[in-house]
Amino acid sequence: MTNKVTSPFPPELKPDIEAVLHFYATSPHHRAIGLKSVVADADKAVMKIAYDPRFVGNPDTGALHGGIVTTLLDSTGALAVLARVPAGTAVATLDLRIDYLRPAIPKLDLIGESHCFRITPNIAFSRGTAFEDGKPDDPVANFVATYMLKPVGIGMDTGGKQP
């Protein structure tokens, strides 16, 4: 799914993957559910969440709730964007669409994989899938989302002012 993405930003403004990974690792909700970054580069972002009985949506089958899949894919899609925009750019989800293709198999870890396939000065586009660890060709969910970009500070509120 890799394709050439032209960046609207000057080449000297590079992403700071280390800062992004630190930001992700210390996000309170990521910590609460044990959501971990696995890969974050210009080609793709991969995140992983361990199966947990607290995340079950249907106690009859043990299948995970859609909400945990949404959280995994929203974060993974944003990580794919953060890995290719200038350091300090804030990213906020504008919209997302998820197709639930089949229930996730209980007790298996879930992987989210996303690719940012278009960036403009204000909006970035990501798409991806969720699948059980080791089963990338048989996805549980398909995902596409758009993200708003803000040029200063990770999530920093600049009060409408831009440098």
Add this chain to the structure above:
Amino acid sequence: MSLADDIAKLRAEERLTEVIDLIPYARFIGVHAYWEDGQLLARLPYRDDHIGNYTANIFHGGLIGALMEHTAFMHLLHHVERNRLPKIVNISANYLRPVAPTDVIASGAIVRQGARVANVRVRAWQKTWDDPVATCDVHFLLPKPRKQTD
């Protein structure tokens, strides 16, 4: 008893707001349901570990998606009686403004219900209904209707 049986029982006893107690993930995030002015609402209370972005101090978007998905499911259970559970097909969520660290409320409405598919629209807000923070369209596949035996 299966989840579908448990839900049918709650429905018959007009205790659908307790569906949340049957679903581990709904309990985990702390969402709860209640009636207000004849409307079935769901509330996601603010918790420190609901924050996705601590610099901006806003909820994780996935949780708002989860709240809206759960609201749609509960709304459909209330309005459409079937002996098995509807299956979620897809969601399309719009994030309209940053979700501040206070409680989030959501309500659902059935836009269209056919024989096999239902479309439920959900709106989430914090201050007032007419100032939404997010909306979501959810498609459900409906099980076959209960056979009439009389």
